[in-house]
Amino acid sequence: MAVTNPHLSTATILGYPRIGRRRELKRAVESFWAGRTTADELEATARDLRQTTARRLVDLGLDAGNAAVPGSFSYYDQVLDAVALLGAVPDRFAGLTTDGGRLPLEAYFTVARGEGDNAPLEMTKWFDTNYHYLVPEIGPDTPIGFVDDRAVREFTELAHPADGGQAVVTRPAFVGPVTFLLLSKAADGAVPAAAALRGSQAHSSAAGDGFRPLDRLDDVVAAYADLLRALAAAGAPWVQLDEPALVTDLLDVPFDEVADAVRRAYAALATELSPAAAGDAPAQRPAILVTAPYGDLRSEAGDGLALLAGTDVEAIAIDLVRGAVPTGPVPGLETKTLVAGAIDGHNIWRADLDARLTTLEGLAATGTGLGAGTVAVGTSTSLLHVPHDVADEPRLDADLKSWLAFADQKVAEVVTLATALTDGRGAVADRLAESTAAVRSRAAAPGVVVPVVRERTAALTAADVERAPYAERAAAQQARLNLPPLPTTTIGSFPQTAEIRSTRAAWVRGELSDADYTAAMRAEIASTVALQEELGLDVLVHGEPERNDMVQYFAEQLDGFATTVNGWVQSYGSRCVRPPILWGDVSRPAPLTVEWTAYAASLTDKPVKGMLTGPVTILAWSFVRDDLPLGDTADQVALALRDEVTDLEAAGIGVVQVDEPALRELLPLRRSAHPGYLDWSVRSFRLSTAGAETATQVHTHLCYSEFGQVIGAIDGLDADVTSVEAARSRMEIVPELADAGYGRGIGPGVYDIHSPRVPSVQEVTDLVELAAKSIDPRLVWVNPDCGLKTRAYAETKESLAHLVTAAKAVRATL
Numbered sequence: 165m166a167v168t169n170p171h172l173s174t175a176t177i178l179g180y181p182r183i184g185r186r187r188e189l190k191r192a193v194e195s196f197w198a199g200r201t202t203a204d205e206l207e208a209t210a211r212d213l214r215q216t217t218a219r220r221l222v223d224l225g226l227d228a229g230n231a232a233v234p235g236s237f238s239y240y241d242q243v244l245d246a247v248a249l250l251g252a253v254p255d256r257f258a259g260l261t262t263d264g265g266r267l268p269l270e271a272y273f274t275v276a277r278g279e280g281d282n283a284p285l286e287m288t289k290w291f292d293t294n295y296h297y298l299v300p301e302i303g304p305d306t307p308i309g310f311v312d313d314r315a316v317r318e319f320t321e322l323a324h325p326a327d328g329g330q331a332v333v334t335r336p337a338f339v340g341p342v343t344f345l346l347l348s349k350a351a352d353g354a355v356p357a358a359a360a361l362r363g364s365q366a367h368s369s370a371a372g373d374g375f376r377p378l379d380r381l382d383d384v385v386a387a388y389a390d391l392l393r394a395l396a397a398a399g400a401p402w403v404q405l406d407e408p409a410l411v412t413d414l415l416d417v418p419f420d421e422v423a424d425a426v427r428r429a430y431a432a433l434a435t436e437l438s439p440a441a442a443g444d445a446p447a448q449r450p451a452i453l454v455t456a457p458y459g460d461l462r463s464e465a466g467d468g469l470a471l472l473a474g475t476d477v478e479a480i481a482i483d484l485v486r487g488a489v490p491t492g493p494v495p496g497l498e499t500k501t502l503v504a505g506a507i508d509g510h511n512i513w514r515a516d517l518d519a520r521l522t523t524l525e526g527l528a529a530t531g532t533g534l535g536a537g538t539v540a541v542g543t544s545t546s547l548l549h550v551p552h553d554v555a556d557e558p559r560l561d562a563d564l565k566s567w568l569a570f571a572d573q574k575v576a577e578v579v580t581l582a583t584a585l586t587d588g589r590g591a592v593a594d595r596l597a598e599s600t601a602a603v604r605s606r607a608a609a610p611g612v613v614v615p616v617v618r619e620r621t622a623a624l625t626a627a628d629v630e631r632a633p634y635a636e637r638a639a640a641q642q643a644r645l646n647l648p649p650l651p652t653t654t655i656g657s658f659p660q661t662a663e664i665r666s667t668r669a670a671w672v673r674g675e676l677s678d679a680d681y682t683a684a685m686r687a688e689i690a691s692t693v694a695l696q697e698e699l700g701l702d703v704l705v706h707g708e709p710e711r712n713d714m715v716q717y718f719a720e721q722l723d724g725f726a727t728t729v730n731g732w733v734q735s736y737g738s739r740c741v742r743p744p745i746l747w748g749d750v751s752r753p754a755p756l757t758v759e760w761t762a763y764a765a766s767l768t769d770k771p772v773k774g775m776l777t778g779p780v781t782i783l784a785w786s787f788v789r790d791d792l793p794l795g796d797t798a799d800q801v802a803l804a805l806r807d808e809v810t811d812l813e814a815a816g817i818g819v820v821q822v823d824e825p826a827l828r829e830l831l832p833l834r835r836s837a838h839p840g841y842l843d844w845s846v847r848s849f850r851l852s853t854a855g856a857e858t859a860t861q862v863h864t865h866l867c868y869s870e871f872g873q874v875i876g877a878i879d880g881l882d883a884d885v886t887s888v889e890a891a892r893s894r895m896e897i898v899p900e901l902a903d904a905g906y907g908r909g910i911g912p913g914v915y916d917i918h919s920p921r922v923p924s925v926q927e928v929t930d931l932v933e934l935a936a937k938s939i940d941p942r943l944v945w946v947n948p949d950c951g952l953k954t955r956a957y958a959e960t961k962e963s964l965a966h967l968v969t970a971a972k973a974v975r976a977t978l
């Protein structure tokens with residue numbers, strides 16, 4: 165059979181950062197929110213940004229005429245864009261849509277951010293990344309249609325630019341219909357399909373009865389069919405539909421059902437619509453590229469690659485970084501283009517191009533390879549997860565810079581690989597040589613491998629992660645701390661006021677001396693300690709005013725890390741983070757937190773809890789090295805923290821909390837990988853804490869309540885006290901933990917810090933009683949759900965006062 169695919173460029177990327185090199189979009193969006201600019205002005209800025217981006221990608225080597233440049237812009241979030249495209253707006257926002265069901269720009273942001281009593285869409289993590297998407301709410305009656313042609317207009321605007329400059333024929337990209345519904349939660353109290361990805365098992369048993377978002381597949385597919393027709397009419401040769409739901413088995417929908425949905429969806433889109441013009445009839449749709457980023461299409465659960473190859477789509481993009489290199493032949497693939505995601509879209513290391521090329525040549529080989537019609541080169545995921553440009557980092561060490569590839573460098577890598585694949589290695593010999601030289605220089609550079617660090621991790625034994633039995637610890641700790649039943653505490657941070665932030669900023673800019681900065685932070689700590697004494701809390705904290713971020717603060721002080729100036733990555737909406745780069749062996753040149761904690765302790769007779777960020781969370785929120793197993797890197801970080809615990813103890817600190825809010829976030833997308841992950845993550849946490857003396861009380865904090873898959877791991881952490889989010893789920897976690905045989909301290913959060921609402925004494929009392937009934941009351945601690953840094957002082961004081969009153973009231977009844 166002759167391959168009739170319209171030619172897809174041999175070099176492409178699955179998506180590009182949308183926020184702008186200098187966070188132009190963030191600023192434009194926020195000034196629109198603040199009412200300083202109009203929707204028209206915001207749209208003009210966005211249009212410029214899209215045009216600059218598309219033209220830059222062409223300058224970097226992507227083909228201007230052949231759908232190589234993805235149309236992956238979003239004002240806020242690509243999942244919200246799909247909601248807007250479909251007009252699938254929850255009832256509470258129905259009044260905001262136009263007659264045609266479209267969300268005007270201002271209303272689009274309202275759905276994302278909420279308004280008054282109308283809560284925004286819930287936000288949750290996008291696969292195993294730190295990007296957060298908005299969770300669509302789909303019910304049996306949610307309107308669904310093709311109501312918004314913004315993407316079509318964006319295509320046309322770049323293909324036929326008004327300024328007469330360089331035209332770019334893009335490939336508009338959308339969340340695919342199956343993934344859209346699998347990530348949606350059921351509206352009207354029906355079953356949320358994506359509960360499991362958010363960590364819950366509680367809802368899964370209910371699957372099968374009641375409405376599920378996937379029940380609306382035909383409606384969504386019909387709307388996508390209209391979208392494809394509109395794109396074809398506008399002349400778009402290709403469209404991209406992202407179906408990462410195919411690489412995970414955490415969605416609690418069996419593979420067979422997902423497969424059935426994929427077959428139905430792509431029969432309707434690819435088979436029933438004609439891709440080619442016939443006679444006078446125009447094409448009914450563009451050629452379709454389905455992408456499957458973030459993991460392996462193949463697993464024990466089923467073969468997603470064979471599934472996609474069996475549809476009539478023209479191209480399939482696979483992730484060769486997270487996924488294994490597939491072997492073939494795969495029936496159906498012979499008529500398709502395989503976009504081989506050889507360049508990591510999710511991390512910042514320069515690729516070993518020679519090695520990648522060998523893999524690509526294997527895939528493309530006729531007879532022995534996969535049997536794909538054509539092999540094109542792509543990124544493993546959208547480049548959304550990496551910063552724009554290494555050249556934009558004036559302060560990074562030159563050697564380190566030469567080992568890095570941010571988005572722009574990755575585009576060049578893709579182009580180099582594609583050129584080598586088509587024209588032979590000789591065509592790009594010098595670029596291949598440069599890549600090899602960079603890989604060699606990195607491997608041999610001082611600091612990458614530090615013998616003393618390696619010797620220390622190599623010498624670790626099982627005894628290094630063991631403490632005395634819990635009963636012995638509990639007795640020693642009680643003798644030392646003499647705490648009342650239902651002890652009260654907080655999670656660590658106190659409000660980060662504008663004043664604190666501007667003081668820190670002035671110090672970073674060099675406008676405030678070290679001495680003045682220290683004095684300002686000490687004053688803040690002193691007032692936080694005084695407040696806690698006044699409130700009558702039992703275990704105090706210093707309040708973390710000196711921390712810009714719970715990971716960056718540690719990364720800035722540890723050897724083996726670097727931080728960037730412009731390395732912003734979108735976290736959600738207009739929020740961006742600058743993940744540190746963990747490039748070398750990690751060690752602690754000097755104590756990290758002791759000075760501040762010891763100062764707080766000097767001001768009070770009450771115990772002060774030292775606050776550290778755990779190894780798993782430090783890794784999860786950094787760009788990690790790719791030349792050492794994650795577990796080994798985690799051990800290095802853990803040892804640095806272990807030394808910090810020892811120093812805190814030497815300074816007289818008797819309670820230490822090691823936060824692991826990201827423990828569940830890093831959970832692999834495939835169940836088969838869970839035991840291996842939980843093994844190293846739990847071990848590294850224990851390594852960081854097990855050096856503590858028997859009489860030192862170790863706390864941990866996990867930022868969520870839906871434990872699902874990690875409940876065993878929580879017990880495995882062996883912390884003396886674990887605080888978790890619980891108020892919103894009415895302490896559900898406490899009986900779950902009790903059932904699982906958990907028998908150490910538990911601090912189920914008694915009020916939700918994500919909102920400024922002050923809980924009443926009665927409300928908190930009820931929750932404390934509930935907790936004390938579900939588990940041995942001697943194990944129960946009373947604390948908020950999470951840190952208070954995003955709150956204001958007014959509500960914080962009142963809420964904590966109610967918390968202490970409630971704890972005392974229940975204490976009196978024990």
Ligand code: GLN
Pocket residue numbers: 655656657708714775823825865866867950951952953
């Ligand atoms: N100790 C940190 C704080 O209170 C914990 C934050 C978190 O769990 N994300 O801010």
Ligand code: ZN
Pocket residue numbers: 655825865866867868949950951
């Ligand atoms: Zn938290």
